[in-house]
Amino acid sequence: MHELQRAIILSLFVLCPSTVSGCELFRKFDMPSLFKHGDVMIGGIFPVFNKEISSIPTFGSDPPRVKCAGFDLRAFRWTQVMIFAIEEINNDPAFLPNISLGYRILNSCASPTNTLRATLLLASGPEERELNSPCPPAISALIAESGSSQSLAVAGTLGPFQVPVVSYFSTCACLSDRAKYPTFFRTIPSDYFQAKALAALVGRFGWQWIGAIQSDNDYGRGGIQAFTEEVKKLGVCIAFVGTILRTYTMNKILDVVEMIKQSAVKVILAFVPEGDFYPLMKEVVKQNITGIQWIASEAWITATRPSTPEIYQAFGGALGFVVQKMAIPNLKQFLTGISPYTDPSAAFVRDFWEIMVGCRPLLPGEQTGTESTNTICTGYETLWNSQDVFFNVTELRVSYNVYKAVYAIAHALHELVFCQPVGENSVKPCLNISEIQPKEVTDHLRRVNFKNQFGDNVFFDVNGDPPASYDIINWQLIDGQVQHVTVGHFASAAHVDYELRIQKENIVWRTGKMVPTSMCSNVCPVGTRKAQKKGKPNCCFDCIPCADGTIANSTGIKTDCAPCPREYWSNEGKDECIPKTIEFLTFHEPMGIAITVVSLLGAFLSLATMMVFIRFRETPVIKASNSELSCFLLLSLFLCFLCPLTFIGRPTTWTCMLRHTAFGVTFALCISCVLGKTIVVVTAFKATFPGNAFAVKFGPAQQRIIVCSCTLIQIGICVLWLKLNPPFPDMAFRHSNTKIVLECNTGSEAAFYAVLGYIGILAILCLLLAFLARKLPDNFNEAKLITFSMLIFCAVWITFIPAYVSSPGKFTVAVEIFAILSSAFGLFICIFTPKCYIILIKPEKNTKKHKCNSSLCDVSTTLGSCNVSEKETEMISPLKKLHV
Numbered sequence: 001m002h003e004l005q006r007a008i009i010l011s012l013f014v015l016c017p018s019t020v021s022g023c024e025l026f027r028k029f030d031m032p033s034l035f036k037h038g039d040v041m042i043g044g045i046f047p048v049f050n051k052e053i054s055s056i057p058t059f060g061s062d063p064p065r066v067k068c069a070g071f072d073l074r075a076f077r078w079t080q081v082m083i084f085a086i087e088e089i090n091n092d093p094a095f096l097p098n099i100s101l102g103y104r105i106l107n108s109c110a111s112p113t114n115t116l117r118a119t120l121l122l123a124s125g126p127e128e129r130e131l132n133s134p135c136p137p138a139i140s141a142l143i144a145e146s147g148s149s150q151s152l153a154v155a156g157t158l159g160p161f162q163v164p165v166v167s168y169f170s171t172c173a174c175l176s177d178r179a180k181y182p183t184f185f186r187t188i189p190s191d192y193f194q195a196k197a198l199a200a201l202v203g204r205f206g207w208q209w210i211g212a213i214q215s216d217n218d219y220g221r222g223g224i225q226a227f228t229e230e231v232k233k234l235g236v237c238i239a240f241v242g243t244i245l246r247t248y249t250m251n252k253i254l255d256v257v258e259m260i261k262q263s264a265v266k267v268i269l270a271f272v273p274e275g276d277f278y279p280l281m282k283e284v285v286k287q288n289i290t291g292i293q294w295i296a297s298e299a300w301i302t303a304t305r306p307s308t309p310e311i312y313q314a315f316g317g318a319l320g321f322v323v324q325k326m327a328i329p330n331l332k333q334f335l336t337g338i339s340p341y342t343d344p345s346a347a348f349v350r351d352f353w354e355i356m357v358g359c360r361p362l363l364p365g366e367q368t369g370t371e372s373t374n375t376i377c378t379g380y381e382t383l384w385n386s387q388d389v390f391f392n393v394t395e396l397r398v399s400y401n402v403y404k405a406v407y408a409i410a411h412a413l414h415e416l417v418f419c420q421p422v423g424e425n426s427v428k429p430c431l432n433i434s435e436i437q438p439k440e441v442t443d444h445l446r447r448v449n450f451k452n453q454f455g456d457n458v459f460f461d462v463n464g465d466p467p468a469s470y471d472i473i474n475w476q477l478i479d480g481q482v483q484h485v486t487v488g489h490f491a492s493a494a495h496v497d498y499e500l501r502i503q504k505e506n507i508v509w510r511t512g513k514m515v516p517t518s519m520c521s522n523v524c525p526v527g528t529r530k531a532q533k534k535g536k537p538n539c540c541f542d543c544i545p546c547a548d549g550t551i552a553n554s555t556g557i558k559t560d561c562a563p564c565p566r567e568y569w570s571n572e573g574k575d576e577c578i579p580k581t582i583e584f585l586t587f588h589e590p591m592g593i594a595i596t597v598v599s600l601l602g603a604f605l606s607l608a609t610m611m612v613f614i615r616f617r618e619t620p621v622i623k624a625s626n627s628e629l630s631c632f633l634l635l636s637l638f639l640c641f642l643c644p645l646t647f648i649g650r651p652t653t654w655t656c657m658l659r660h661t662a663f664g665v666t667f668a669l670c671i672s673c674v675l676g677k678t679i680v681v682v683t684a685f686k687a688t689f690p691g692n693a694f695a696v697k698f699g700p701a702q703q704r705i706i707v708c709s710c711t712l713i714q715i716g717i718c719v720l721w722l723k724l725n726p727p728f729p730d731m732a733f734r735h736s737n738t739k740i741v742l743e744c745n746t747g748s749e750a751a752f753y754a755v756l757g758y759i760g761i762l763a764i765l766c767l768l769l770a771f772l773a774r775k776l777p778d779n780f781n782e783a784k785l786i787t788f789s790m791l792i793f794c795a796v797w798i799t800f801i802p803a804y805v806s807s808p809g810k811f812t813v814a815v816e817i818f819a820i821l822s823s824a825f826g827l828f829i830c831i832f833t834p835k836c837y838i839i840l841i842k843p844e845k846n847t848k849k850h851k852c853n854s855s856l857c858d859v860s861t862t863l864g865s866c867n868v869s870e871k872e873t874e875m876i877s878p879l880k881k882l883h884v
Contacts, residue, residue, distance in 0.1 A: 031121055032347035033104055034079060034103065034104070035103070035104045036086075036102050036104075037102045038101045039100045039102070040100075040140050040433055041102045041140060042082075042086065042101060042103050042139060042142070042143065043103070043104050043105075043141070043144070044079065044103060044105035044106070044142070044144065045106050045108050045145050045150070045154065046078050046079050046106075046108065046146065047072060047075045047108050047109065047146050048068075048071065048076050048107040049069060049070055049109050050072045050110045050246070050275045051069050051246060051247075052066065052111040052113070052114055053068060053069055066114055066117070068109035068114075071352070073304065073355065073390050074304055074398070076348055076352055077335070077399055078168065078398060079105050080334065081396075081399045081400075081402045081403050082143060082402050082405075082406055084403075085403050086101045089407070094423060095410065096410060096413060096417070099413075099433060101410065101413075104122060104139070105347075106121065106122065107347070107348070108144075108147075110146070110150070110275055112149045112150050112152070112153045115147075115154060116153045118144075119142070119144070119153065119157050122138075122142060123139070123157070123161070124138075140164075140409075140436055140441050141163070141164045141166065141412075141438070142158065142164070143165075143168065144166075144167060145167060145170060146167075146170065147169075147219060148170045148172030148174075148175065148217065148218045148222065149218045149219065150170070151167045151184070152175065152181075155181040158183060159184070162183055162438050163438040164183045164185060164409070164438065165184050165185065166186065166187065166405040167184070167185070167186040167187070167405075168186070168187055168398060168405050170219070171186075171189065171194060171219065171297075171299075172218045172222045173190045173191045173195075173226055174218060175190070175464075176192070176464065176465055178462070178463060182442075183438075183442045184464050185408070185445060186466065187401040187405045187458075187466055188298075188398075189323065189465060189466060189467070189468035189469070190463075190465045190468075191219075191222060191223045193468035193470075193492055193498075194226075194297065194298065194321055194468075195223065195226035196230055197490040197498065198227050198230075198269065198295060198297075199227060199236075200490065200498060201490075202231055202234070202295070203231070203234045204502060207236065207267045207518045207519075208236055208237065208520070209236075209237055209264075209265055209519045209540075210231075210236065210237075210238060210239065210268060210269060210295075211239045211240050211259075211268040211269070212240070212242070212268065212269045213242045213268060213269070213270040213280070214244075214271050215244060215277075216244065216276075220243070220273075220276070224241060224269075224271050227271065235538060235539070236539070237520065237537040237538055237540075239264075239520070240259055240265075244276055244279070245276050246275045246276045246279065248279075250279075253279055253280055253283055256280060257289070260284070260289060264520070265518055266292060266518040267292070267293045267295065267516065268294055269294075269297075270297065270300065271297045272297070273300065274303035274305060274306060277299075277300050277306070278300075278306055281311055282311075284314045285310060285313055288313075289314055290313070291510065291511065292314070293318075293509060293518070294315050294318040294319075296319065296320025296321075296473075297320060298322045298323060298397075300320075301475075302320075302397060302473060302484050304389055307482040307484070309481070311482075312477055316475055316476075316482075316510060317475060317508050317510035318474070319474055319475075319487075321490060322397050323397050323398070323471075324397065324400065324456070324471065325396060325471065326403075326454055326456075327394045328393055328396055328399070328400065328403060331393045332391050332393045335383075335390065336382075336384050336386065336391060337383075340363065341379065344363045356386060357377065357383070359376060359378075360375070360376055360377060361377045361379075362376050362379075404456070408445065408460075411458075412447075413441065415447075416431060416436065416441060417436070419431070448460065467492060468491060468498075469489075469491045470490040470491070471490075472486065472488035472489065473487070474487045474506070474507050474508060485508075487502065487504075488500070488502035488503055489501050520537065520539040520540040520541075521540050524541075526573070527545060527546055527552055527573045527574035528544060528552060528574070529543070529546055529552055529559060529560060530542070530543060546561035546574040548570060549563060549569060549570055549737060550570060551570045551575055552575065553575050564577035567580060567731075569737060580738055580739055581740070582740050583810050584649070584741065584813075585647065585649070585810045585813050587649060591810075592648050595821075596644075596645065596648065598644075598821055599641050599642060599645055599821065601641075602637070602640075602821065603638050606634050607638055609634055609836060610631055610634040610635070612836060612839060613627060613634065614631070616846070619846045621839055622839070624782075625782065626703075628700060629680075629703060630677075630832075633674060635669075636666055636673055637824055637827060639666040639669070640666045640670055641821070641824055643659070643663045643666055644817040644821060646659035646662060646663075647816065650729075651729040651743060652729055653729060655744070656728055656744035659727075660718075660744070660746065660752065660755065661718040661755075663755075663820060664714055664718055664755035664756075664759065665711065665718060667759050667823075668714035668715075668759055669707070671763050671793075672706065672708075672762060674790070674827065674831070675710065675762055675765060675766045676703045676706045676707050678766050678769040678770050678786050679703075679706065679769060680703060681782060681783050682769050682783070710762060714758055717754050721747070721751035721755070724751070725751065727746050727747045727752075730743055730744065730745035743812065759797075760797065763794055766790050767787065767794060770783050770784075770787035770790055782831075785830050785831055785834065789831055792822075792823070793826055793827060796819050796822045796823045796826065797819060797823065800815065800816070803815045
């Protein structure tokens with residue numbers, strides 16, 4: 001209701017006490033009514049006729065009487081249920097004792113304009129009122145209306161006067177606004193709950209791409225808006241929204257039909273009253289548009305007119321929500337007792353009789369007219385044996401809402417008049433019925449809370465709404481008749497949003513027994529995700545494969561694929577996370593076998609060489625090579641060759657700590673021995689004069705101190721490393737997406753590089769010292785071999801660094817093992833192979849057969865030659881004192 005209209009109406013009522021014409025204005029409306037006088041009057045407005053025939057006023061005379069067409073049996077039954085409930089209350093001695101309820105029921109023609117006209121007429125009071133009576137409305141409450149637009153007009157008009165309005169079929173959520181409509185109540189749930197129910201139904205069956213039809217009024221627009229907000233939460237898209245109204249031209253209806261034909265949707269929601277939807281339904285059937293699953297609002301799913309086999313051809317299998325059904329006792333007897341002869345002045349009864357009986361009743365004093373096409377009734381017709389669905393009172397839904405509305409008002413009146421609920425012993429009034437004010441009835445109606453004879457709790461929440469409870473109805477053709485079969489239930493609950501129960505096996509779909517599908521794009525298969533199509537709704541998308549390392553293990557329309565855990569990787573189909581391959585250097589693989597064989601071979605050669613040196617320790621070659629340092633060197637090489645075995649196999653805490661520290665200590669021992677040999681040779685041959693005492697300082701004890709001290713420094717570094725931040729087994733994910741490399745994390749990188757750096761310092765020092773002895777006589781060329789071995793050692797470990805950094809996975813370990821073995825073999829071959837060659841292959845060169853000084857032979861070079869000059873003999877003589 002617009003504010004201007006409300007202001008005009010309010011001004012008319014305000015003028016009423018001083019100006020009789022203000023009230024008289026309302027008496028100008030000539031509207032037929034069902035009327036019965038009572039101590040307390042209850043008004044009713046129903047769409048007995050569902051279409052108003054418009055007329056053009058001439059402004060030369062009073063406006064003509066409103067004419068309506070399309071008698072609605074369903075709405076007429078609502079009027080009779082109201083009368084039945086009032087009569088039932090009047091006949092109950094415990095309910096409003098000694099007080100009778102009266103009624104005045106008008107027809108709205110399903111038009112907001114005519115509804116407003118009826119509201120003003122009811123507000124002006126009965127025609128029998130005295131002209132000087134006060135202006136407040138004679139009715140204490142009003143039951144109205146079915147359409148939401150009509151109820152908006154009623155509630156907006158009577159709200160300022162605190163007249164309570166109870167609707168039985170208006171569901172627009174906008175009517176729950178207590179600021180605008182403080183006196184509005186209803187016995188049917190709000191569209192807010194119906195929208196939730198419809199959205200839950202759509203979500204339950206996975207429909208993602210649907211169309212919508214709305215009526216061009218508050219009911220349709222508000223319902224579709226609420227539904228759209230709910231389904232958006234579920235990712236559902238509305239393909240189109242068609243708008244219809246019963247007064248629309250056929251061209252507009254055909255436009256909506258064409259919209260349906262052009263769309264690819266297979267599910268359409270029709271949120272429209274039956275009167276607005278019926279013309280479209282006939283056109284859909286006429287054009288043979290089938291294969292669509294229709295979803296219905298409560299306004300048409302149980303309507304009688306469209307529930308025919310003809311309409312079923314296109315709308316069979318429709319699903320919709322309806323309010324709770326109930327069977328009212330004794331109502332059928334009351335309905336079959338309706339007769340135009342009982343009360344000839346009763347409105348609408350003659351129209352009802354002509355439809356039900358098929359003849360026109362001729363009342364006393366009435367002449368037979370020629371305009372009627374029906375035959376004249378004989379007066380002996382009866383409704384007692386009629387099988388029309390009008391008399392089927394076992395599944396009343398909206399009629400039951402009317403019934404509850406009457407009883408809710410009656411309970412409010414009873415508590416107002418007797419100051420206690422119905423059923424208490426005391427029946428003494430605490431208020432004179434002449435003092436009843438509509439505002440007081442409204443206040444008591446807010447507090448109404450009772451259980452009726454059917455066990456239902458009747459009450460209104462703070463917005464004037466009842467609790468939400470719907471049955472799910474399915475259109476099924478049984479024995480040639482359209483039946484409304486209950487296949488589920490929806491109810492709001494306090495602890496959850498809603499409770500939806502559906503018996504899927506009992507549903508008959510438009511497509512048969514298979515649940516229909518309606519999607520703009522097919523569901524993405526496993527292993528893919530949806531990619532939005534540019535310029536299209538969210539439900540229209542392409543399916544693209546998941547990226548490596550992510551999966552989609554169920555069909556759906558997920559935007560993103562789920563990443564696999566760190567230890568897993570996606571399979572080829574991108575639908576499952578599989579464990580990554582565990583990689584480490586093992587003993588049974590070819591590389592592990594080769595490394596093991598080479599390591600053991602080096603260790604065996606070291607031991608064999610040591611045995612040879614021990615066996616031939618008295619020979620000139622062994623004596624000349626410093627046998628003690630040579631044995632220490634062979635022992636360290638033996639340990640170096642065994643170090644790679646700790647690098648093979650699954651890393652553990654102990655192997656990780658052992659492999660790095662053992663490698664560092666053994667190589668430090670090895671280089672220390674080489675360093676000792678080099679210092680001895682260089683010191684002896686760099687003495688300025690033969691017999692210099694400086695050379696004597698580097699005897700066997702000093703050599704042992706050099707080896708031990710250099711090795712102890714490395715041991716100290718390793719102990720600190722293991723104490724502060726030791727190596728530990730770790731999983732490396734950086735090398736490959738599909739593999740987990742088990743490796744030993746160095747823990748402290750500084751300690752690791754300190755170990756390598758210390759070995760490097762020893763090696764460089766040894767190389768420099770050997771380089772200084774490079775110009776010794778050719779016969780004393782062990783320094784040259786040490787130089788060459790150190791060059792190989794340094795070259796191996798210099799190239800090791802970039803190779804170690806760039807090698808992936810287990811090859812990192814292989815590179816380190818290769819460096820260990822290469823450097824160890826370099827030292828072994830360069831230093832010991834020439835000696836073993838002389839000892840084992842050329843033993844004649846390892847004797848004293850040649851004429852030479854014995855001291856010279858004791859320190860002869862690895863070539864075993866004694867062909868030296870006197871000058872050379874003088875240079876060699878100091879070595880006698882260094883002989884081990």
